[in-house]
Amino acid sequence: MASPRDSDGEKESRRILDRIARESDPGGASFVARKASEMRNHLGAADVDKADPIEHIGTRIGRILGFLLTIGLVLWLINYLVRGG
Numbered sequence: 001m002a003s004p005r006d007s008d009g010e011k012e013s014r015r016i017l018d019r020i021a022r023e024s025d026p027g028g029a030s031f032v033a034r035k036a037s038e039m040r041n042h043l044g045a046a047d048v049d050k051a052d053p054i055e056h057i058g059t060r061i062g063r064i065l066g067f068l069l070t071i072g073l074v075l076w077l078i079n080y081l082v083r084g085g
Helices: 004-023 031-043 053-083
Strands: none
Touching: 031 053
8 A cells, every 4th residue: 555655756746747748838838938928027017016007117117127237238248258358
């Protein structure tokens, strides 16, 4: 007879395998498409309470400026490394 511990381990294994199957399903959205959608939702402040328009707009502005600053720093770093410092 299987012990409860074996049963819990088997349930956990099935849960992990089901998640892997869902994430690698060729019919689903690709990794890049999912991440692009997550990025769009993040920059668009989809997780902020829309009842407060100032907070919503401020969050969007802050996230977009942060994203642009990050892109600018990465481009500067690439340029710096290519030119040899």
